[in-house]
Amino acid sequence: MSKHKTNGKKIRQLSIYIHIPFCKSKCNYCSFYSIPILKSENNLLPKDYADLLKKEIEITIERFALSGSHINSIYFGGGTPSIMQVQFFQNLLWFINKNFLIAKTAEITVEINPESGSFNKLSGLKSLGVNRLSIGAQSFNGNVLKTAGRIHNEKDIYNAANNAKKAGFDNISLDLIIGLPGQTETIFYDDIMQTLALEPRHISAYMLSIEKNTKFYKTCNEKNKKNRLTFISEENTAKYYEILCKLLVENGYIHYEISNFAKNGHESRHNLNYWKRGQYLGLGPSASSFLKTEDGKEIRKTNVPDLDKYANNVLKKPVHKPETDFMEILTEKDKINEEIFLSLRTNLGINAKRLTELVNPDIINSFIEEGLMQIKGNGNIALTLKGMLLSSEIFARIMA
Ligand code: SF4
Structure with missing residues (x-):
């Protein structure tokens, strides 16, 4: 607490x-x-969804004694939050305000897909107190977007960003994906240049990862070679990441986390809270929470990733095969691992003395010798750019 x-x-x-x-x-x-x-x-419509979320808030407040909590950030993510009507956000924000204490300075973010970022919607959000937008651009190349299955084009990104500015948003983030099929070095360079031209305060750039339950995964494993897509090699994706980091830093962005860049003072407060192991409440199917109980336990909980099962859980409906949410109480080892991995994701890193108490100093020294970690001026140890690229391997070696 x-x-x-x-x-x-x-x-x-x-x-x-x-x-x-x-x-x-x-x-x-x-x-x-x-x-x-x-x-x-269950033919559950988005308009009914706010009622479910409100019910979940009530249940969780009681279960974890959250009443009166001080809310420092609210993040509407998805899915596609921008397809919801403004009244949905109004309804939810009113209910959150009624049950908690939203800080005057709270960061309130809504993720926007470019094709649904109309001026009316964005100015409606602004009038409710939403003060940050995260626009999912991913790429500015029409063919790359099409291959990725996105339904927007380059013009939609410009329209959404301009509508956001016209609606009075100063704090805008743009999302890019590194290594999409068809994204040659020239195209990726152009993606960066077009992103910079829009002058967002924040940029998130994630390397494409082919997950099992995706259409790309199926394409990768397609027996018929003719139907297989050509993916960018790991080597080239790493090269693109280095180009991006260099260009963004040259243009005044702080590389404050492996995949995140911000102009000074525009780091995402919501995400920083995750990396600092602050408490958060996740609402809706698949959302995760991290909460501390009054007797000092730390709990991670993830809601069932299925809207109908989630609705059954929230409404406590008697169903044939109920599926419960995942919940675990962290062990001391879990807490230490999280402290190491989450701190090392950020440019602040972790206090050197603390890290060598938690991890064999010989391992840390070998990372420093290999150029994967560096000692910072403030006595902290952080990943180098090479270390950020190889963060999964570093974390695996620490765990071994
Ligand atoms: S990436 Fe596409 S499918 Fe996935 S949540 Fe965003 S808009 Fe929906």
Whole structure:
């Protein structure tokens, strides 16, 4: 529990993530839980979804004694939050405000897909107090977007970004994917240049990873060679990542986490809370929470990734085969591992003395000798650029 106190009572500091599990269609690389809009067994419509989330808030407040928590950030992610109507956000934000204490300075983010970023929608969100937008551009090349199964084009990205600015948003983030099929070095360079031209305050860039339950995975394993897509090699994806890091830093962005870059003061407070192991409440199917109980336990909980099963759980419906949410109480070893891996994701790193208490100093020294870790001026140890590229291997070696 946080050490903040008011009238002698501890106030829990919390972030809220709200998962919107609806999309117009499924992108070929996507492994997030989402369903085509209106495709639910129980015919659950997005307009009913706010009621489910409100019910989940009530249940969770009671179960984990969250009443009166201080909310520092709210993040609507998905799925495609921008296909929801403005009234949906109004309804939810009103309910959150009624049950918690939203900080005056809270960061409130909504993810926007370019094709659904109309001026009316974005100005509606602005009027509700939403102060940050994250636009899923992914690439500016029409063919690359089409192969990835995205339904927007380059013009939609420009329209959404311009609508956001016209609606009064100053804090805009753009998402890119590194290593999409068809993304040659020239195309990727152009993606970076077009991103910079829009002057977003924040940029997230994730390397394509082919997950099992995606259309790309099926394409990779396609028996008929003619139907197989050509994917960018790991070597080239690494090269693109290095080009991106260099160009963004040259253009004044701080590389503050493996995949995230921001102008000074525009780091995502919501994500920083994850990496600092702050508490958060995840609402909706597939959403995860990290909460601390009054007796000092740390709990990770993930809701069932299925809208109908989630609805049954929230409404406590008697069903033939109930599926419960995943929940675990962290062991001391879990806590230490999280502390190491989450701190090392960021440019701040981890206190050198603390790291050598947790990990064999010989291993840390070998990482430093190999140029994967560096000692910073403040006495912390952080990953180098090479280390960020090889972070999964580094974490595996620490765990071995
Ligand atoms: S990438 Fe985003 S828009 Fe595409 S299917 Fe996944 S959640 Fe939906």
